[in-house]
Amino acid sequence: MNPFSDEKIVDSWSKNITPWIKAITNNEIESRNGITDKAILMEVINRKPTKILDIGCGEGWFVEALTKKGIEALGIDAIEQFINYAKNNRKGKYQLLSYEQLSEGLKGKLFDVIICNFSLIGEKSVNQVFESIPSLLNKKGTFIIQTLHPLFANEQTYVDGWRKGSWKGLSKEFMDPAPWYFRTLSSWSNLFNANNLQLSSIFEPKNETTNQVASIMLIGGHNK
C-alpha cells in the first residue's frame, strides 16, 4: 500500500480505533477540549440548524452533542468500527459511508449545515467530499471545515502535498500514524470555487491564554 495515499489514511485509522475512542472519551486531547470542540459547536449552534451532517464523524461525540440539543444530526464515517461504536454508545444517527459514496448514499437528503471536523486529511477523497457538497447542502446552508491551520501546520515548503503523520501528544497505544495531504490556503479556496461553492469566511480558534492558533475554520456555502 502506498504510504502516502487516501487508502493508507483509512488503514492507519483502522488500527487506532481503541486508543482514539479512549482519548476522546477521557478528554485526552488538550486543544480539542479547550478550544476546537467548543469553536465548532458554537459555529454550528449559532446558525440554528435543523439538520446536520457530520462527515468523518469518528466515534460520534459531535453528533451526540448536537442530538442532545435537539438538532437532527447524522454522522457518516468510512470506518466500520467507529460507526458500530457510535451506534451502540452515542445518541444520534450514524451511517457507514466512504467519502466516495457520499452523493449516492445520501441521495435526496438535504442538510442545513455540513461539517468536516479534522476529517479532511486526504487527497482525492477530499475532492470527492467537495464534489458532493452542492447536492447535499440546503440552498442557504453552510459548509464548515475545521482543519490544521496551514500557517502553523506546515513544516516543509508551502506547497500542496503529502506529509507524514504523527500521534504527537497522544498515548503510547497509538501506532502507525496516518499520512495527511497538506493544502495551502489558496488550494482550499480553489476547492470551494472549483465546486461551485463559495468560501465566505475564515475563523481561527485560538487558545485565549497563549494566543496560539489551534486550527482554521473555512466557512462557505453555495455560490450565488
Place this chain on the structure above:
Amino acid sequence: MNPFSDEKIVDSWSKNITPWIKAITNNEIESRNGITDKAILMEVINRKPTKILDIGCGEGWFVEALTKKGIEALGIDAIEQFINYAKNNRKGKYQLLSYEQLSEGLKGKLFDVIICNFSLIGEKSVNQVFESIPSLLNKKGTFIIQTLHPLFANEQTYVDGWRKGSWKGLSKEFMDPAPWYFRTLSSWSNLFNANNLQLSSIFEPKNETTNQVASIMLIGGHNK
C-alpha cells in the same frame, strides 16, 4: 506623533517619495517585478473591467499599465507628491484623496474593480477603506487586496497589532520606515463581513522557482 499610527504611516511615506519613485521606475523591488505586479495585473485584466479604482496608487505604475490597455483607471493617494508625480509622468487619471475622504470624494462613481495593492497597512484607515467600498463598487464588482501574507509577515504573536516597518532590500536612500498594522487571516475575513462584503477567494502569488509565497490576495465583492 505616535510612532505606531495611521498618521505616522503617511508621515514616513512622505519622507521617501524620491527613493520610492526611483525604486519603482528602475524595477528595484524583486518580488514586485517578478511576481506580485504581474499577479495583480492578471487578476484585474482577466475580469475585463471597464472602470478601475486604485486606492493608494503611489506613483501610478498600475494605473498607467491599465490605461495603456484601454481600461479607464483612476488612482487616488493621500500623498500629494505621489499624485503630482503621477499626473505629470504617468498615463491615467489621479486624484489627491485620503482614505478618510474616499466615499465623499468619489461620491456617485462606481467601479468594476477596486484594488489596494500593498496599500492597506494602517489600522483605522483600513476600516475606512472597507466602509467606503460598498458605495463605490459595482453590483457585480470585485474588490482585490494584495498585501503581506500573514503566514510569512508575522514575526511576533499571531495577533492583530502594530509592527515596526523596514525598508529591507531597498536602497540606503530610504529612511524612517512606516509602521504597519498586522492582521490575522480571520481579521481580514471579518473586515469583509463587517462591511457587508464577502470574501470569495484567496490567491497566493509565489516565486515559481523557489515556491516561496510573495503575498496574499484577498478577493471579494458585495454580500449576496
